[in-house]
Amino acid sequence: MSGLFGTFNIAKSGMFTQQKALDVTSHNLANTHTEGYSRQRAKITTTRPFATPSIHNSAEPGQLGTGSQIECIERIRDSFIDFQVRMGTSELGENNTRYKFLSEIEGVLNEPTDTGISNLMGEFFKAWQDVSKHTQGSNSRIVAAQKSSSLASTLNHTYVQFEQIKTNSKEITRGAVTEVNSMLDQIDKLNQEIIKISVAGKMPNDLMDKRDLLLDQLSLKCNINIEKTSNQGINLKAEGYSLNMVKAVNNEVDVHRLSYVDSIEVKKDAAGQNTGEIEITYYKLGNKLNIENKVTTTVNVDKDKASQVAKELEHSGVIWTNTKGEPVDVLGNSLGTIVGSVLNLNDPKSLNKAIFKASKGELSGLMSIHKDVEGYEKDLNKLAKALAWSVNAIHTKGIDPAEQILFFVNKDGGTEDEINASNIAVNPEIIKDAMKIIVGKDKNSGESDNSRALAIAGLKDSLIMIQEIGSTINSRTGLVPINGFDITPNEFFIKNNIQGMKMDSYFKDIVSSVGVKGQETKNKVKTQTHVLSVIIESKISVSGVSEDEEMTNLIQFQHSYQANAKVIATIDELLDVVINGLKR
Incomplete structure (x- = not known):
């Protein structure tokens, strides 16, 4: 009253x-x-x-x-702006990662410079042109051997640098997996505390801020979907998957984490053919500091699919697991149990069902870069094989097999068919004695006979089916017959194939591809940075x-x-x- x-x-x-x-x-x-x-x-x-x-x-x-x-x-708080920020952050995270590594790849290729492959290839052909003009002495042959060795060494070094980039991307992937799992654990704890306080009729604003900040940081690693539940709780999933990474009602059974795949080995028989077995080593939850987290298992797949499954696992480097580090498929079904440090799979063919593929974010960028670098390695291998096989074909044509000396060899001791950018080298016999280089029709040809040297120098302008190496062409005997040799008096010249490419043009295409991707990604980073800054300004104006x-x-x-x-x-x-x- x-x-x-x-x-x-x-x-x-x-x-x-x-x-x-x-x-x-x-x-x-x-x-x-x-x-x-x-x-x-x-x-x-x-x-x-x-x-x-x-x-x-x-x-x-x-x-x-x-x-x-x-x-x-x-x-x-504006939930729609939060959604836009996280989407933009994921896309920026992916493109930033890609741009960083593409810049590294451009640095490895080192073009155009005096020490780049393109320039060394030009010096290689020039040296052979000089040999064709000075067939009588050893100086020009020594220079040709040295220039050839420099080119081969640079191909080796470039391949090693590519491998290092892949190693670095894998290590960053492992670190990202560890960070993702750590953030998920923190979000989960905050989520449960927020729900408890909300049930008591309070508003845990500061705790929700901490949870949202972690969600923003998590979106940088991978794109996420958030489902709001009662009492301010959330269910959290990776985009494209139905598995819960955080759940409002947490019973630790329906919650999943990520683990890092460290190594993959495709088993081969004595003949070098796939056996259908793949040995995989992964670390539970990405924690490599404790040896107890190391898990090995053998996957049995169809022989024809072994390489494909191994590639998918290698490109991703991440699998779904439960909170104990045991793998699950994309529906959350357990794939096996760990005994000691060995994983016993329920179905030996099912591990590929656990592969995690991020749609956006840093993890997506790392996965795509690993695949890109592998593609550039393959292109570099094709170039090395085309160089070695074509030069060897000219250098040994018409020579008695017992007296043939390959100009380029596999320094790892493998066969000529197995030559690639990592192992191509000039024959040590030629390095020791450059006079073993055959410049004419045979080693007893007169001083005026320069037919082989001219033919090798002429490879500069030869159109060779480089792009088919590794698919329809797997050896020198498969490469040369497609082009064939010319007829007298140019019987050592390899014929042009109108569907083929020049070696220097092929390499320039590789460099151009990297440059185009790098520029495209740089533009995306610039655009996305601007877009995200506008969204963040809107967020700041509200919150x-x-x-x-x-x-x-x-x-x-x-x-x-x-x-x-x-x-x-x-x-x-x-x-x-x-x-x-x-x-x-």
């Missing part, structure tokens, strides 16, 4: 309300520069008014109010703390507090009149 004491209580509630509003404002100002903090606002509502007239209370005009209260402390606005609120709440205090002071004077004045 109304009265002086009723008015006193109204003013008291006003003071308490403004005090809490001041607390919220103070909290905002204290966290102006706190990363991930969202501006909070005290939602002020009226308290329950006096009841309608009844037998127990008198009739009064309307419902008299009883003051104000803080209904809740709201967190100012960020404005010091000017908070100072305005501070003055407003201060005046309201003082006004309510003045009401109490006035009630005090009136009560004095009622209590003490009536005595007189």
